[in-house]
Amino acid sequence: MLPSRCLRCGAVSREPLCTSCIDYIVAYQPLWLDPALLPGPSLLALLGSRETAIVSTDLSLSEWRTADREPTDADASRLIALLGIDADAHPVLSVGDVAILHAFLGRAKRGLLPDGETRGALAALYRYLSTCPWMPAHLAAEYGLRARTLEAPLEPTQGGEIVTRIEAVAPETTPEETTEEPAPSVPTPPEQTAPAEEVLTPVVEEESVTPAPPGPQPEAPPQEVREGVEEASQPAKAPLESPGGPEVLPPAQEPPEPEAPPAVDAKAPGPPPEELAALEAMKREMERERERLEEWLRTRGGEIEAKERALAERERSLEAKEHAVEEHERAVTDRLLALEKDEARREVLRFLGTVPGMTEEEADVIATAFPDMRSLEAADGKALTQCKGVTEALARAIRYELVPGEVEDEQRATQLREEAQAFMEEGDYAAALECFERLIRERPEDIQAWFDKAELHVLMGRQEDALQCYTRVLDLDRRNRQAWFERANLLFGMNRLADALDSLREGLRIDPSKAGDLISKAEQLRRDGRPNEAAVLLQAVLDVDAANARAVLALGDTLLELGDIDAAEGLYTRALGKDAQNPPILFRKGQLLDRKGRWGAAIQFYNRAIALRWDFADAWLAKAEILLTHGRPKEALECFDKVLSFDGKRLEAWAGKARAHSLLNQGEEAAAAFEAAVRIDPHHPAVRAARDVIGAMPPTPAAAPEEAAPSFAEALREAEEEPEEKEARPGALPADFKSFVEAVEPEKDDVHVLLQLAELALEGGDAEMALLRYGEAAEREPRNADAWTGKGVALQYLERYEEALEAYDRALALKPDHEMAKKWRETCRRHVSRREAP
Known part of the structure; x- marks a missing residue:
């Protein structure tokens, strides 16, 4: 791979611009930021045109062009x-x-x-x-x-004033003028000091010998101003004694130098002390400014040099890294060949080292999957992409390097497929079949060609030939799930259900995710009146996944539809043995028990389903129907009201509520519930049943006149004369409660079922029922620690803490490491200690 280079200077860089170019642009062309x-x-x-007129020999013709x-x-x-x-x-x-x-x-x-x-x-x-x-x-x-x-650029007038003031220190005078009129001193105004100090700043930059900072530098002042400032910065000289003599002119070769002051008398007065002090202050300020700028230039120069050294070091390190990467890439194949001792594998690795884009990890994976050149040549692009890290582009590059003529074969196969597709669109299936047969003769390992041929046979009504094509695909790839499912569809159409079941089972073992599609298809077949085929599909699903609750429910419904109640009950029982907390299966088991006349056990399973899913409307309605049928309309009415609390448009609930009210001789309530059911669907069978029950109601008797309310004194007298009723026995239970307990008696004397019923009662807030069930479990199996622990919890809910402690102690004596008994005993002990505290 060629290294990337900077677009500006051509240096090696991973970015479009190298670091040096970026620093240059930021420092010298900052507005690009x-x-x-x-x-x-x-x-x-x-604003202004830059066009230039170009006139030809013919003066009538002219052309305007933009001049850059x-x-x-x-x-x-x-x-x-x-x-x-x-x-x-x-x-x-x-x-x-x-x-x-x-x-x-x-x-x-x-x-x-x-x-x-x-x-x-x-x-x-x-x-x-x-x-x-x-x-x-x-x-x-x-x-x-x-x-x-x-900020304060040098003006010519200010420079002239400075020079004038400096020359005025020794004016040209004669001895007579000196004696008669002393030379006046020219005071320096305070406002003129600042410009002179500002003008001195560029002079320091000009005299500095260190490199200037990057970026544009300020303009240097004019030559004559600099010379005037230099003259002003020198200390004042004593006047020369040349009375009446001519002025001493500077040499001709130095025109910028100022004229020498004329000779004056030794007795002439010098410049005023204020002016000398100002000049000395200016000189000191200039020296300080010079030192400050020199220090800044030294610091800035050191930073720039350090940055240049860092950039050079970074460039050298990047070049070294680039060379290291190139050396590493060249050494990949050599290192693999040195580590491998198998000649065949070394040959494969040597070949893979010539493929563009091949890495060490990918070459090792491919060489492991295809240890010799023969197996590598037999592998197609799809087989190569199955290797970890191998993309389609890399697989194509390997095939191009390995079999140069494969491109022509692929183009030939594509041409035959297009011809066959064109014949199929025209309806000429025989010509399309000939194209597929030619393609298979040239490429017998092409699985897609066999699928296309099988599909064409199905269109032509040749199911047996299509089965042979799918069999050929399975011979090439035994784990091709599409071939198994297509074969099963053909066998279903040919009414060969046993063979179809085997094919479905094999396909589901390969791809279990297709179970949902098969269940949906089975449910559709059952609705279409084909329960046998639906049962075959569902049985295939359960053979692969026996815990599939949806398949269990669908197969149970199908068996009930076929009239095989015992088989359906056995199916539900096995499913509950694997998953006892499945509300739909519990509901189906209750329906089966109700159909067999065991309504008490059916209510038990309905209660378990409701405890697991409180808004299970079907379980509530089924329970209400049983209670209504066995002469318990009040409890049935509670169930119907519960359904209407979370599903107010359930017709069966309104119709059942009307029947319950009619059995309770509540005519107005029954009529209101019946009207609500009629508004939903007047022709529903439940509405017709409610109409028959309401029609059979006896007429409502006339209401008796209300008696006058007794006075307060009479009521107080009656309360004093009435004897106190005896307190009810603590262990007695109401008659309704006893009848309910008898109705939901467990089917078998199973302690496990009793414990589950107790847990359901405790979750529903019925501590007395839970205590009864836990007591029965403890009587049947006295060494069951769970039964004694549950009994203690029920007693604690009833605030019978001493008895609860005894139950917990009994459970811990049977099983000392029982966590629930330890936890509940600790809470119960705290309650007892608080009650005993004064």
Whole structure:
């Protein structure tokens, strides 16, 4: 693989731009960092035309062409003024504007800008860059320093004043004038000191011998101003004694040097002390500024050198890593060959090392799956993609390197398939069959071709030939689930149910996820009046997955429809043995028991189903029907009301409620419930049954006149005369409760069933029923720790804590590590201790 390179300098880089180029662009072309940059030409191109007229020999013809030219400093200054670029400004810049400003910054860095307006424009641009929010902090600080350097540009008049004041220290006078009129001292105004100090700053930058910081540098002041400042910075000299002599001119070869002061009398007074003090202060300030700038330049230069060294070191490390990766890629095949001693496997690995995009892990997996070249050549693309990490593109590349002529074979197979599909669309099945036979003769291992041929045989009504095609597919791939299912469909159509059952069973073993589809198809067959075929499908599902509750329910319903009640009951019993907490199976078992006349056991299973799923409407309705049939309309009415509490539009509930009210001689309530059922479906069988029951109701007798209410005194007298009733025996149970207990007596004397019934009663809040059931379980199996623990819990619910403690102690004596008994005994002991506390 060729290494990627930088688009700007061509250096090796994983990114489009290398680190050095990115640093250069950020430092010298900072406006490219503006995220709001707009595409398009510069504003100056829209304001002023750059067209040039080209006139031919025929003066009547002329052509205007746009002349491209480099932007000048005046263009940059004009653009900065038009856009209002300055500190804290937010101008809208385009790509053309940025190009002009970058050229302006480059010329400033090289020191090619003259003084004047360009100096102010450059300072404004520096201020703008220092206040941009997208500018890096170190660059913003650097541009701020440059802006402060250029904030007070040097004016010619100020420079002239400085030189004038310096020359005025020793004016040209004659001895007579010296005696008559002393030379006046020119005081230095305080406001002139600041410009002189500001002018001295660029002079320090010019005299510095260290490298300048990156970016544009400020303009140097004019030569004569610098010389005037240098002269001003020198200490004042004593006046020369040359009375009346001519002025001493500087040599001709040094025109910029100022004229020497004329000779004055030794007795002439010197410059005033204030002026000398100001000059000394200026000199000291200039020295301090020079030292500060030199220190900054040394620090900045050291940082830049350190950064350059770091970048060079990083570039060297990246190059070393690149070479290491290339060496690693070249050594993959050699290392595999050195580790392998099997010649055949080494040959496979040697071949895989030539395939583009092959890695060490993928080559090892393929060599393990295909240990020699013969097996590798026999493998198709699908077999190669079964290996871990091998994609379709890599498998295709292997096949191209291994069998160059396979592409032509695939193109030939595609052409034959297209021809066969065209004949099938035209209805010419015989011609399409001939195309598939030619394809199979050329590629007998093509499974899809066998499937297409079998489908064509089915369309032509040749089921036996189609079965042979599917058999051929199974010979090639025994675990092809599609072939098993298609074969089963054909056998169902040929009414060969036993063979179809075997095929379905094999297909489900390969792909158990298809069980849901088979169950849905079986339910549809049962609704269509074909229960035998539905039973075959469901039996195949249960042979593979015996715990499939949906298949159990569907097969039980099918057996009931076929009239085989015993088989259905055995099926439900086996299912409950594997999953005793399945509400639909419990409900089906209750229905079977009710059909056999064992209504008490049926109510037991309905209660278990309701305890597991409280909104199981079918279980509530079935229980209510049993209670209503056996003369217990009040309890049946409670069941119907429970159904209507969570399903208010259930017709069977309204009709049953009307029947219960009619049996209780509650005519108005029965009529209201019957009207609600009629509104839902007036022709439903449950509505007709309710109509018959309501029609058989006796007429309601006339209400007796109400007796006058006794006075308070009479009621108090009757209460005093009435003897106190004897308290009921604690162990006695109500008659209704006893009848309910008798109705739900367990079918067998099974302690496990008694414990389940007790748990259901305890979950439903009936602690007395739970105590009764736990007591029966403890009587039948006195060494059952669960029974004694449950009895203690029931007693604790009834606040009989002393008896509960005795039950827990009995359970722990039988099983010392019984966790539930330990936990409940601790809570019961705390209750007893609180009651005994004063």
